[in-house]
Amino acid sequence: MDIGNNERRMLRAMLSNQSKDWTLEELLTETGWSDQVHVAGSGAVLEEAGLVSVNEFRGTAVSLGEEGKRASKEGLLEARIWDWLLSQKAEDRTMAALSSTLKRHEAGPGVGLLKALGVTLESGVLVAGDESQIASEIKKRSEFINSLSDGPVEQPELDEELVSHFSGRKGLIVLEDRVSRKWSLTKQGVKTDISELEDIETIGEVTPELLQSEAWRDAEFKPFDINAPAPTPSGGRPHPMIALIEMIRSIFLEMGFSEIEGDFIQSAGWNMDALFIPQSHPARTMQDTFYLSEPAQVDVDEKYLDLWEKVHEHGHDTGSKGWGLDFDKEESKKSLLRTHTTVNTVRHIAENPDEPCRVFGIGRVFRQESIDRTHLPEFYQIEGIIHEPEANLPMLISTLRTFYSKMGFPDVRVRPAYFPYTEPSVEVDVLWKGEWLELGGSGIFRPEVTEPLGTEWPVCAWGLGLERLAMLILELDDIRELYQPDLERLGRMPIL
Ligand code: PHE
Numbered sequence: 001m002d003i004g005n006n007e008r009r010m011l012r013a014m015l016s017n018q019s020k021d022w023t024l025e026e027l028l029t030e031t032g033w034s035d036q037v038h039v040a041g042s043g044a045v046l047e048e049a050g051l052v053s054v055n056e057f058r059g060t061a062v063s064l065g066e067e068g069k070r071a072s073k074e075g076l077l078e079a080r081i082w083d084w085l086l087s088q089k090a091e092d093r094t095m096a097a098l099s100s101t102l103k104r105h106e107a108g109p110g111v112g113l114l115k116a117l118g119v120t121l122e123s124g125v126l127v128a129g130d131e132s133q134i135a136s137e138i139k140k141r142s143e144f145i146n147s148l149s150d151g152p153v154e155q156p157e158l159d160e161e162l163v164s165h166f167s168g169r170k171g172l173i174v175l176e177d178r179v180s181r182k183w184s185l186t187k188q189g190v191k192t193d194i195s196e197l198e199d200i201e202t203i204g205e206v207t208p209e210l211l212q213s214e215a216w217r218d219a220e221f222k223p224f225d226i227n228a229p230a231p232t233p234s235g236g237r238p239h240p241m242i243a244l245i246e247m248i249r250s251i252f253l254e255m256g257f258s259e260i261e262g263d264f265i266q267s268a269g270w271n272m273d274a275l276f277i278p279q280s281h282p283a284r285t286m287q288d289t290f291y292l293s294e295p296a297q298v299d300v301d302e303k304y305l306d307l308w309e310k311v312h313e314h315g316h317d318t319g320s321k322g323w324g325l326d327f328d329k330e331e332s333k334k335s336l337l338r339t340h341t342t343v344n345t346v347r348h349i350a351e352n353p354d355e356p357c358r359v360f361g362i363g364r365v366f367r368q369e370s371i372d373r374t375h376l377p378e379f380y381q382i383e384g385i386i387h388e389p390e391a392n393l394p395m396l397i398s399t400l401r402t403f404y405s406k407m408g409f410p411d412v413r414v415r416p417a418y419f420p421y422t423e424p425s426v427e428v429d430v431l432w433k434g435e436w437l438e439l440g441g442s443g444i445f446r447p448e449v450t451e452p453l454g455t456e457w458p459v460c461a462w463g464l465g466l467e468r469l470a471m472l473i474l475e476l477d478d479i480r481e482l483y484q485p486d487l488e489r490l491g492r493m494p495i496l
Contacts, residue, residue, distance in 0.1 A: 440464030
């Protein structure tokens with residue numbers, strides 16, 4: 001039979017009395033379960049299978065209130081007073097003596113209860129009327145309270161008069177309307193062959209031990225109920241951006257690249273002049289770039305300043321004519337917050353001009369942008385180069401394709417573009433939901449860039465936007481959402 005062990009257990013219990021309408025309590029006792037969730041869950045499965053019918057009906061349940069719970073432990077107030085009375089000689093049953101044995105707030109209500117039972121107060125002494133009748137009434141009441149001490153009881157099962165009596169007393173019982181259920185076997189359920197209801201060995205958890213033991217080969221696996229309600233785990237997790245950076249890092253590492261880093265603060269020389277960006281370029285203005293007042297200048301090796309001057313002014317021996325403009329070395333020394341991570345790869349080549357390399361870096365860059373849905377003044381770039389004798393454009397394109405397809409974007413397109421430091425230059429687009437989205441720039445460094453660095457090998461270079469990619473992966477349409485410290489929203493973002 002295609003049902004789980006809990007259902008088998010419940011059916012076995014119900015088959016012990018085939019025509020019974022089972023209450024929750026009865027099923028808990030018969031199955032040995034302590035949690036009613038099992039009854040409700042298995043009952044629902046068995047109902048679905050046509051073996052059990054579940055009937056709901058409304059009723060009133062009676063349970064103990066706070067006072068009632070205390071009474072079930074310490075005794076009802078009237079019972080305690082009665083016991084005290086019986087233990088005293090008739091002339092010692094004074095109000096004063098009684099008061100001293102009770103808590104302060106109990107004396108008044110206690111006497112009220114006794115009077116109603118037929119005890120009178122005669123010149124300060126308590127006198128009982130029909131003792132045996134009083135004792136039996138108190139006993140009935142105590143038994144009533146005790147009968148509720150194991151949990152709620154349906155009102156019709158209780159003495160009507162006592163329910164109404166205790167309803168009039170504060171805190172002793174609570175009446176609650178509720179829907180209760182009863183479970184009974186259907187005709188088909190009654191026909192179930194009990195010998196088929198043995199527990200089956202099912203495996204609910206796939207452990208490394210299980211996989212190693214080979215026992216899984218013949219095992220039956222517990223089916224998953226993907227519709228079962230389950231709590232949403234709220235444990236800690238890395239920020240989605242951190243997770244994404246880790247993912248990108250491992251992709252480049254696995255593609256054979258090494259990681260490099262660099263400082264946020266750079267000279268305009270390394271950030272721009274080394275890249276053959278003319279000193280008059282609009283991106284170099286204060287409107288686009290954050291220049292620093294402290295330190296206002298950074299030292300730059302005179303050797304490079306001389307080389308850039310020649311390259312920028314007339315091309316030096318790169319075969320280029322340069323920009324034909326005066327080069328200002330002071331401009332090169334200005335300090336700024338790097339505007340792209342290309343500064344890192346360029347400096348890496350300058351430091352290792354004779355070593356072929358494939359390196360990447362994921363780092364923050366800074367530009368004067370006004371913040372909107374798609375722009376931030378501070379964002380990440382995924383930078384990389386291939387610097388080796390045989391580097392070429394197809395190698396660049398296939399590297400980017402491989403990277404993006406490992407990120408889940410198999411459709412990559414490149415378009416001709418322009419950067420002052422690459423020739424050819426290409427822009428990289430990925431296909432997302434039927435649209436081509438631009439994610440970065442790339443190209444082969446121009447000789448004006450590479451020769452002052454000390455290499456004649458070609459360099460494939462790229463700089464890709466990280467936040468744009470993150471927006472696609474996390475399905476966001478506002479870049480700011482990535483950095484808002486909204487734990488709930490962050491918690492709902494996919495785990496990468
Ligand atoms: N530095 C360029 C940018 O910030 C990207 C780029 C890097 C382009 C390397 C070509 C080569 O957009």
